[in-house]
Amino acid sequence: MVLVGKNALVTGGSSGIGLAAARLLADNGARVAITGRSPAKLASVVAELSENVTGIQTDVTSLTDLAKMRATIEQAFGSLDIVFANAGVAFGTPLATTEEATYHRIIDANVKGVFFTVQAVLPLLRDGASIILNTSWLNQVGTPGRAILSASKAAVRSFARTMSAELLDRRIRVNAVSPGSIQTPIHRGNNETEEEFRAYAERIGTRVPLGRMGKPEEIAAAVLFLASDASSYMLGAEMVIDGGRSEL
Numbered sequence: 001m002v003l004v005g006k007n008a009l010v011t012g013g014s015s016g017i018g019l020a021a022a023r024l025l026a027d028n029g030a031r032v033a034i035t036g037r038s039p040a041k042l043a044s045v046v047a048e049l050s051e052n053v054t055g056i057q058t059d060v061t062s063l064t065d066l067a068k069m070r071a072t073i074e075q076a077f078g079s080l081d082i083v084f085a086n087a088g089v090a091f092g093t094p095l096a097t098t099e100e101a102t103y104h105r106i107i108d109a110n111v112k113g114v115f116f117t118v119q120a121v122l123p124l125l126r127d128g129a130s131i132i133l134n135t136s137w138l139n140q141v142g143t144p145g146r147a148i149l150s151a152s153k154a155a156v157r158s159f160a161r162t163m164s165a166e167l168l169d170r171r172i173r174v175n176a177v178s179p180g181s182i183q184t185p186i187h188r189g190n191n192e193t194e195e196e197f198r199a200y201a202e203r204i205g206t207r208v209p210l211g212r213m214g215k216p217e218e219i220a221a222a223v224l225f226l227a228s229d230a231s232s233y234m235l236g237a238e239m240v241i242d243g244g245r246s247e248l
């Protein structure tokens, strides 16, 4: 219970990696606010998790929503010790056919959303707080059809460095987790059956040195480490958790 007495925010905490992280932070004693756009998803997750978890409907691309989120957290918690800026989207963006609207959907959620989430909660952060950004192994490699997604995650990787430098006088550490292919709904097509999704996961797994997609809990473990004092000497850094895909 390394996080007793700590208050945490996990954006996109209603699914996948954010959900696993919210669960682990709460299991370790933190009070956790989770966000997402869908009220139904938030409600079902809050009902499933411990009483230490609160849901706040927020679209991270809306500055109005982010201001409301800050006010709700301020009222409920007073201050924050941990922020996992995780909410994000992923779409293929082939160079020849991608439309402007898709560009904006990705950049708005993954870049603008992360930047303004951190800006919104700055006044609530205690000195010495830990901010964890969710980038991607894609920020390091050239994967066909992923230009905008990869560039959005490279921007997030860069934020960890710049924000750390900017927040140094408050001893606020900003680090990033960099997941490989993790088995979450982000990979799932709208009408895909369980069988089709399993086959997809197996296919992707064959491209990973460890032979499988990752589990959300394997990223959550890194988030817990970065959130806790165990990582007190890390800032501006990136923890890559990708089954060896970007290294071997």
Ligand SMILES: NC(=O)c1ccc[n+]([C@@H]2O[C@H](COP(=O)([O-])OP(=O)(O)OC[C@H]3O[C@@H](n4cnc5c(N)ncnc54)[C@H](OP(=O)(O)O)[C@@H]3O)[C@@H](O)[C@H]2O)c1
Pocket: 011, 012, 013, 014, 015, 016, 017, 018, 035, 036, 037, 038, 039, 041, 058, 059, 060, 061, 086, 087, 088, 089, 090, 109, 113, 134, 135, 136, 137, 178, 179, 180, 181, 182, 183, 184, 185, 186, 187
């Ligand atoms: N899974 C992977 O292989 C992988 C690899 C590298 C990086 N990542 C990153 O990990 C993060 C989480 O992804 P995931 O795989 O856990 O996907 P997921 O299961 O689809 O979860 C995404 C979460 O973000 C929320 N979200 C999306 N857009 C939002 C917005 N505009 N405002 C607020 N919340 C929003 C979703 O809730 P609503 O839909 O209700 O808003 C959901 O809670 C993303 O940033 C993703 O890029 C994932």
